[in-house]
Amino acid sequence: MKELKILAVIATLVGITYYGIEPYAHHVMHPEVKEADFVFADLKNVDTKLAGNVENGKTLVEANCLACHAIEKAGHPAMMPNADAAASYGVVPPDLSHAGRIYDKNYLANFIFDPVSAMHLSHKYPVGGAKTFPMPSYNWMTGQEIMDVVAYLQSIAPKVADNAEGHKVTFESACGRCHSMKYGQLEATTSVDTIKTYMGATPPDLSQYIKSRGEHYLHGFINDPQVLLAGTSMPRVGLNEKAQEEVIAYMEETGDRKKAEREETGLYVMMYTFVFAMLAYLWKRKIWSEVH
Amino acid sequence: MKDESRRGFIGKAFGAVAAVGGVASLLAMKKTWDPLPSVMSAGFTTVDVSALEANKLDIVVWRGKPIFILKYTDDMKPTDGRSVKVGDHYYSVMIGLCTHLGCIPAYRADQKDFKCACHGGEFTSAGINKFGPPPRPLDLPPFKIDGTTLVLGEEGPEYKAMMAKAGGA
Amino acid sequence: MAEFKPAGSMYEWFDQRLGIDKFLKVMMTEYWIPKNINFLWAMGVLLTVMFTILLISGIFLLMYYKPDMNMAFDSVNYTIMQEVGYGWLFRHIHAVGASVVFLIIYIHMFTGIYYGSYKKGRELIWISGMLLFVLFSAEGFSGYMLPWGQMSYWAAYVITEIFGGIPVIGGDLVVWIRGNFYVSDSTLTRFFMLHVLLIPLAILGAIVVHFYALRFPHVNNEEGEFFDFDKEADKYLAGDKKGSKVVPFWPVFLSKDFFVLGFFLLFFFYLVFFHYDFAMDPVNFDKADNLKTPAHIYPEWYFLWSYEVLRGFFFDIAGISGKSLGLMAFAFANAIFLVLPWLDRSPMVKPANQRPYFKYWFWFLMVDLMVLTVYGKLPPTGANAWVGFASSITFLTLFIALPFITKAEAKKVGGK
16 A cells, blocks of 8 residues: 555656646647637628529639639640749649639638638738739629639539548648648649748648647648738638648648557557556566565 | 476466567567668569660669660560560560679670670670570569560569479470 | 586586576575565666667667758658658657656656665765766757757757856857757767767666666665665575565566566556657657747756756846856756765665655655746746746755755754
8 A cells, every 4th residue: 555655646746747847838838729710700702692603603714714723624724834823923823623622612702802801811912012912803793703603613623532642632732832741742833932932931841740730730720820820921721621621631641641550559559568567466466475 | 597486377477478579579670670661662663665776785773783675676586485575576674683793794786795794704685694604594574564664573474474484494 | 617517408508607507696586685665666677678678769760760960850750750660669669768768767766865775885876876867868868859850959959058158168169069050960960979879888887887886785675774685685595585674686576576567668658659749749840940949949858857947047146147047056956966975964764754854855855846847848937937046046955955954853863
């Protein structure tokens, strides 16, 4: 019993110290953040209840978007190579093939209406400021027209498989124009020098972000970067919940690919060690019975 | 060490469990020594042989070794069990290391043979040793024919047939 | 050899040449340990096992690690963690083991202080132990730099910067240690050498000295009792195992150690597989960047108490800069444990709770070290800075007061 008392004292001292330097200290250093908002409730310029007309949307997209955007899946290849496009716009304009699938409907509609406010980048592109965002506002379109465009984009977006390959496609569409993923052999489609000028800083390689930031932080950060890192030039990209989960899944599949093996091995090693410890205890009792 | 108590059932069981743990750790260590997956997947080399020029030796690197690929001219006769037919043409596909002591022989296009500078060994265009110290013909790498390309490192039916012939001879 | 007889068996053949029988007796079956002990006496064997685990896992990491500032980060986080078969396991074991080994060292060390196992003939056990503590600290610090993440880099930067506070030579010394004006490739490669060769060699040597220093004064026991080991050993060998105050190292003492080890390993592997963030800081998964300091930097937990003593002095006192004061206090904190046997002026060898004054000193020290550790991690702003200052002063005061406290205690108990 005396030994258990000693153990209890040590466990208490270690426990208090642990609490102080881990949960408590990290709580002080990293205050809790609000939950991700996948409704994008702050965006109210477009009435997203309107039902979109795919046919009309197709006409509108072909008349207004194709000058800059490729839509490979609908048979509209890029107008120029990535390097030229990046040189002209500052960043490679996104291919819209997956836009209808990965972006939240409300976000996408309001983005078309006014990109800068949707992205929460007014500090970088103030009204009347020297820098302007490459994509103009389509606030002259009616709400119905914008919803037609959204409906068309949703109709052409291909489905992707729920596996590493599919997650990779989502990651490339959502993040791949600015961010590289060295451990997944993915290089940002906009070259490093160009993107640095455009963003003001080199967007980081995301290979180990699943480890350095953790899933919880990534969910909050991708949903609205300004909340966690005020002033960052990373835009709010407006991914819907599913696409965001796919992006993070891909980050885990490239940045922590031994996770499943680790957890499985861990279980076996723990079970083995338990047997080891029990037998060690029985053996110790047997040996000590002779001397006590 | 001759303490009887150690030999009890519990002691033996404990010792056995500890030994199992030791062996498991050794297996993990063995796996750590294995070549990396990236090394293993780099163990295949694909070569398109259709564009090669006849009677001009092409050397590609497969698993760090030089592989001789020689396209035959029309007047060169294929050697049974050594020449490979890809498309309409015959080729020699061989590991370019002299079977004597591992030097890399040079191809003499005018004489259509290989000569090893180290100890003077000579091989025919099909890699058969014809002079000097080399004890056997040049070794053949495993390959698979895929249209007009060769996949080095994979064992295709043609390679297996050649090996069966060589083994029977 | 005076007389040589042909060997009757292989065992005998070796025994004639190596004296196996005699060796095993001296080292194992007739190496006597007091019977009156608790599980805290198993910490030495736990540390030996942990050191072995660190050595083996380190060897396997060494096979793929590249001590080059451009390659180090990826060789650890990609090659070892994601490519090598069980590479992640060896890294997790190594990183978590390096942290947990300090937990055991501290328990071992404070067990020694609590039971008074550092005096009356046991001074060299204590000193060699503290030497091991210093060497393990150096080993931990140099190893922490190797993954070349942001924490690696900035911890290395700040700690090497400390030497700059030494008068006259400080500035040059920092450059000399780093091999450059800042922490760079040369720093990484030389710390790699220290981590994998020089310090481990020194540790092995110090372990031998530490073990050897135990042989003559013998291991202490739970009551601090002194008795005749030879007489008790004879009693044991004569068959009075229950009556003897000693047990042999093998199998009796070790059987208890293995039992403690088993449950310790259960705890250890839980940390290795499922709860490793405390030892593998997320910030360190960002590659080192000499132009960007992370928002919060802090050393590994086992350095926090002395780190807090260093930064506890955040203002000037009597014309001496806060930085110099901190540095002096830091030097004092790291050296003072070494002379503990001479600070304790009481001849009593008893568990602290049986010593009238020392027990207060001991628990006061424990609480102070815990406060220092926790506040060493918290950002040093506002009230935190003052808590840090007060606990640093308390630490210094405790050690300055120890000779007087123990002297008074000696007087009270009257030379017992």
